[in-house]
Amino acid sequence: MAYLNDGIERESSSAGESTTVQTQDNNLKSLTPFFHPRTIALVGASRGQASIGYRLLESLQKSHFPGSIFPVNPHTTEIAGLRTFSSLREIPSHVDLAIIVVPAGLVLSIIDDCVAKQVPAVILITAGFAETGGAGSSLEGQLRERIRRSGIRLIGPNCFGLMNLAPAVRLNATYTPMVPPVGHVAIASESGGLGLAVVTAAQRLNLGLSSFVSLGNHVDVTVNDLLEYWEQDQHTQVILLYLETIIDPPRFRQIAERVGRCKPIIALKAGRTEAGRSAAGSHTAALATNDKAVDALFVQCGVIQAKTLEEFLSLATGLSNQPLPQGRRVGILTNSGGPGVLCADSCAAEGLLVPNFSQGTQSALASFLSPMAALRNPVDVIGFATEDEHAGAVETMLTSDELDALIIVHVSVRPKDNQPVAAGIVRGVRAARQTGHKQPVYLCWMAEGDLDRSFIVDGEVIPTYKHPEIPARIIRQALTYEAWRKQPAGHIPPYTDVDLVTAKEICTDALADRGPGWLTTQETHSLLRAMKVPLVPGSIATTPEEAVRLAQKIGFPVAVKLASHQIVHKTEMGAVQLNLGDDQAVRDAFNRIRTKLEQAGQLDAMEGVVVQPMLSDGVEVMVGMTRDPLFGPLIAFGLGGIHVEILGDVQCRITPLTDRDATEMIRGIKGYRLLTGYRGHPPADLEALEETLLRMSRLVEEIPEISELDLNPIFALPPGEGCRIVDARIRVMRQT
């Protein structure tokens, strides 16, 4: 059975490169019977026309699936003209794909039949598993166990089926009879209803599909597997994902980054808020995800993120039907001023340009447009413009070489003009295409009674939208994707100078000695030194006189700060004394700190004080890390203080960070301009900050005991002078 896989662990996140190739080949092989079955058994086929068992059979038959269909039903002999079988085992031929629609209580025994019959692929439509909690969850556990042991691949349970629209296959194994148009968009949905809504809307939206999979509770086959399958599928050029969780984020990242280099991946991630997560949990038992981690993941691996269903669908029709724009210059053609203005506003709001046309192009337009027309950009051809005027304007604008994308906005003034205007638009685009002008074209077609008109130019669909603000969002997202795709993949520097053995020992020793908690100041400093990141020189003094000696060695003024792994908010309790100018000031500072701890009854928590030189120049930034149960280490960068805590101006990425990630994090904060020199202050040494981020990524990847890390503040000095970590906290936990 070529289709049967070898039962390897599929969701391993530690897969090396050879394993990657293996899962990839393996997925291609093991998922093929879902998409290219020659024989299908429908277990739970039914004569009741309202039943899913009947409707699935009807869908299979109506889609003209060319293979054999075997309905299984012990209570009848024939359904819809097909002979039925009383059980799977009775079917006289090999079965490539079993579709199961029996009640939940019967599912496990049917799975046993599949094992016995050596069926390689199963779609389990039946609901009543983990999404219902309690007994359903335990049933799902048993199902998962059986599937893992057998090596059968399974889609579902609690799903709505699968479609493969490739002309040689024509498989509709869902319970909707509406078959979408054929095209090259593959869709995977973790919600059946959402999938149904998209699939049934596809005709109206001119969204051509290659295949569709409803994943349900994804007990076995996941989005990650499908991405690997579609990577190899020649019919698929664009991939749409509706997700409620991220399964095995490191593997998703690896696969999506690879696939995304050739085929755009557009994702709508639901459950972005507490309310949404709670809702998602109750319907597919999705694992809660951290919103910031999801955003970071998508940015890191080039996934185009839609924030609403409307944006998801607009991106799908826009990116699957038109080439990607190669620049920011947008031309707008309208027959109505106001909607043209709204369109121009939306372009500017998305960072696009709406440049005036050259005098030459304006003259060319003037030669055939009404004297009332506006010629600069937007080009307003005026309400009653004819077919010829539209054709001429579209062709002139596209062939001007002055734009990277064209948006056409049309308000129908008279219904009878719609046809000629549409014909003019198509003619204009055709003429431009014939002379090799490939800029994307999007249409806002506001013609009541004629809203769903298709615009097709020699097989090329011009996507249409109902509001003039939508195309700008598509263009901006497409440009971001193109920029990501054109850049070389990031690189993870090895940093062979680090002493990971020492770093690890510090953590495990602290855990062994004191259990989970913060490292001491001494431990923290040693660990950071082992990672070769630049600490502000500073030593710990345990008496006032030792502090004075250290200060004399450093040179005045100095800072004196409490050293304690138990007391976290040192500033708030007055345990940070700055700008100390002489011996006596240092002595007083030590004593003041000790007194404060004494008063608070926490003298035991005092490890001493850190004596440091005062830094006066430089910009304060921070680097932080928290470990997410699903995503692993999440590294944050920001300007620190209220910038991170109140204004939320922070960039996050999941580890391992690449050099590209580090560069983008620093440049991605709103306050970045402060790091490039502001009001006479020198710019910051960005390379040093990047290196600090990358070394911390290395650290937390290698030492899973580190659960939290906070370098705050770090002083960024001018270029060439590096940066200095002034304060640091590291927390360790036992691994689970």
Add this chain to the structure above:
Amino acid sequence: MAYLNDGIERESSSAGESTTVQTQDNNLKSLTPFFHPRTIALVGASRGQASIGYRLLESLQKSHFPGSIFPVNPHTTEIAGLRTFSSLREIPSHVDLAIIVVPAGLVLSIIDDCVAKQVPAVILITAGFAETGGAGSSLEGQLRERIRRSGIRLIGPNCFGLMNLAPAVRLNATYTPMVPPVGHVAIASESGGLGLAVVTAAQRLNLGLSSFVSLGNHVDVTVNDLLEYWEQDQHTQVILLYLETIIDPPRFRQIAERVGRCKPIIALKAGRTEAGRSAAGSHTAALATNDKAVDALFVQCGVIQAKTLEEFLSLATGLSNQPLPQGRRVGILTNSGGPGVLCADSCAAEGLLVPNFSQGTQSALASFLSPMAALRNPVDVIGFATEDEHAGAVETMLTSDELDALIIVHVSVRPKDNQPVAAGIVRGVRAARQTGHKQPVYLCWMAEGDLDRSFIVDGEVIPTYKHPEIPARIIRQALTYEAWRKQPAGHIPPYTDVDLVTAKEICTDALADRGPGWLTTQETHSLLRAMKVPLVPGSIATTPEEAVRLAQKIGFPVAVKLASHQIVHKTEMGAVQLNLGDDQAVRDAFNRIRTKLEQAGQLDAMEGVVVQPMLSDGVEVMVGMTRDPLFGPLIAFGLGGIHVEILGDVQCRITPLTDRDATEMIRGIKGYRLLTGYRGHPPADLEALEETLLRMSRLVEEIPEISELDLNPIFALPPGEGCRIVDARIRVMRQT
């Protein structure tokens, strides 16, 4: 002629209260013939069926306008069954409303006919005026002059007409034959095309209109006039405005704030970006507007701002058909998990709550829903839920008293279920309404092939949307509006203690002496003292020894800063010396500053130095003012430094500020939490900051010579301790 107005200046912004009542009454009177004409002359009526002159006549006839229509055309005797007249003057009866569609070149002579015939109201459809520039602008100037002199009211030119759908009137004076449903939404549009798109979409959107006006180039009748008219119009309950400019902002503010207390005003302002303004300028010659000023204006007068056409239409259908929500608790009823999750996400993103239902309500739902249903919130009734299940769930949720709004999300699984599900929804809402439950209900109806279904419960329209994220935005905007409406209007404190005479003299003297430019440090201090705002005590020294004497008087440490009205960026050039601890440090600082100016060849610009005490506590904020040519003074508040300049965390309002404006500005910045106490720092004296804002508003309102003002930084001290202006700059200009 009761309709003829008295020709008063309509756009005067200095109108006092009695004038307000006068323009209000006047507008009601003078605009009445547009909306309630008994006789209409159509000048430029035509037999050519493609012409606007024919189509307008057709619209008038088809709408069953009950009054008399007199077509005017010198070249024919009859059009569409009506006798024509060779000129206006020939019409044997009084004409209430003339609609003019003749070519631009003939318009002025027709206006002369209107004057002769004492026609009180004219709709001028003809284009070719200021929107075409050059000769068109000058023609518009002549038109405006003639209209002003005569007292005729005129809508247009370059417009698309007017509709009044009140049952007794049924007037369609536009050239679209599509008449929208009757309702209580009035629309004014500064773009004909946008207006056309909205009016023709109204049927599909279930948007019932009371009236519609296309304003064109608004040579006479403006949005402001229409607001006053609709304020009194019993058929109008909600007002929609599509704007490309703001005419007479102070008057708009006054009227909109008054009207908005009874009838929500929803505005879509186009030309928000440079690209959009440039596009708007070329099609209706709209005056460029400052985006920040528009946002401020709308916030101040309670206008609900839509940012896209889609939001505009959604708000219109949502607010005109349903009551305003009275709280943030949203219930979601869905038959499909995924769309329910997206809906819950959107609610949370808009700051709404999706609270779990009580055990009692969950039990009530469980008693009739499928065991697979989710009961908490969203309530997921499952794909195949019946009419009864829908009816029961809607009623149970609405009558639970656990929600302030209900969103129903439906994905059609089988087309034949649509009708029963729709019937169930209507039944459920009806049952709830009958027991007095008035929460708003919104519907996301994702049923391909049945998208435009109407949901009407005893005359109440349940608005439907295509995407599950839209209702949350409507609810959030409605709540913001309700909160604005329920608060008492703001108050402008008189501040009788200020010495405006001195303040004014300082400005006019500086202008007379030196011409436009910055006030000197001495002038600035005197002016601010006259306004009774708290300056940091500090005096000007012109020699090092004088500086030392001042420092000794103040007490060390002190700050020494260049005093100069010519040099603006003092910090950048090292002319601000802080933390000076003794006599010698002050002396050195004075000399360093003098040397820097000498080196820069700018010693003449040195007025001396300001010696101030060092402030160590408090939060730094800033207050600024710029004068916009259209909106007048615009006051800004923020945390200063990079918060304003790089992060753009600033709140703006137009003057005069009310106490409510000042309160909202301070609470509106993202960094507000810093002013409420952060990490052990004390909170700030917010009242003192508010007072500073209000006194500066008073200042710039009273003294138009002040063109720019910058109090930066201001140290906000703890509550009860006030604030201190550390640096200030004031610029004066001659008035134009």
